[in-house]
Amino acid sequence: MENNLDRVMEEICLDPAVLGCLFADQQGLCIGSKGQASNETSGYITAIANQVAKLEPNSKMPVVTLENENQICMIQKADTITGAIYKKL
Amino acid sequence: MGCCWSLLCKDDNSSQNGEPNERTHLLVDPISNNIHIQRVSSENLLSRNSNDAPKKTDEQSALTRILQETATNVIDVAAIDSHNLQQQEYIERVKMYNIKINQVLAGNKGALANSLKSCLLEDVPQPEKILSGDLLNREDRHLMTSSLLAAVSAINDIRVDHKEDLVVPFGLGLNS
DSSP states (O other): OOHHHHHHHHHHHHSTTEEEEEEEOTTSOEEEEEESOOGGGHHHHHHHHHHHHTTSTTSOOOOEEEEOSSEEEEEEEETTEEEEEEEEO | OOOSOHHHHHHHHHHTTTOOOTTOOSSOOHHHHHHHHHHHHHHHHHHHTTTSOTTHHHHHHHHHHHHHHHHHHOOOTTTSOOOOOOHHHHHHHHHHHHHHHHHHHHHTHHHHHHHHHTOOSOOOSOHHHHHTSOOOOHHHHHHHHHHHHHHHHHHHTOOOOOOSOSSOOOSHHHHO
């Protein structure tokens, strides 16, 4: 059923710099998460992606990055799915 | 440390028997005080010049009027006997105000906490430093977009594997 998604997430986490990843649906509900990505954050991630998408509605979906000293969180939306990848800096 | 809201403080002031508190004006109402002082001086002026010719009276009254008008518009800070704050009093007042602030904070704790919580983002001291930072590099962007595309296709593949009957006869065997 969700084996494909599990496999995709495993592949993403193969990269040693990747700390975790998360995918959420249109409502901000977590579809799947792996590594250091709390499924409780899926709502926030979806909300951020939706808000940013409103800035320039006619351009491609942007990649949002949230960054601190040692981590970066990339957020992007595609159709109804929002994805987030946490990486070491 | 005077009272800014002086219009509303008048009643409080009178009720305190002139004792200085946080609502006491640092400057006493200048107009009401000065009129009295200047009126005396203008009367002196009149009496001094009363021997002069009567034709000068008009001139004199005009001068007096000007003097009086000027006097009402001037605030003579030095002449006002204001209550000077000493160092010790400053400290005492600081303590007193802090206590009052804490009382108010304790009273409205819930409301204040809620208003503070709404500030999710904090002020950035040097925004230009952050705004001029490096953009997301090509590899990371590629990682993000390719992963997302793979995930979207994987998620679209999600189907319910229909293995068992959706309706299960439950406990029928016991009755028969």
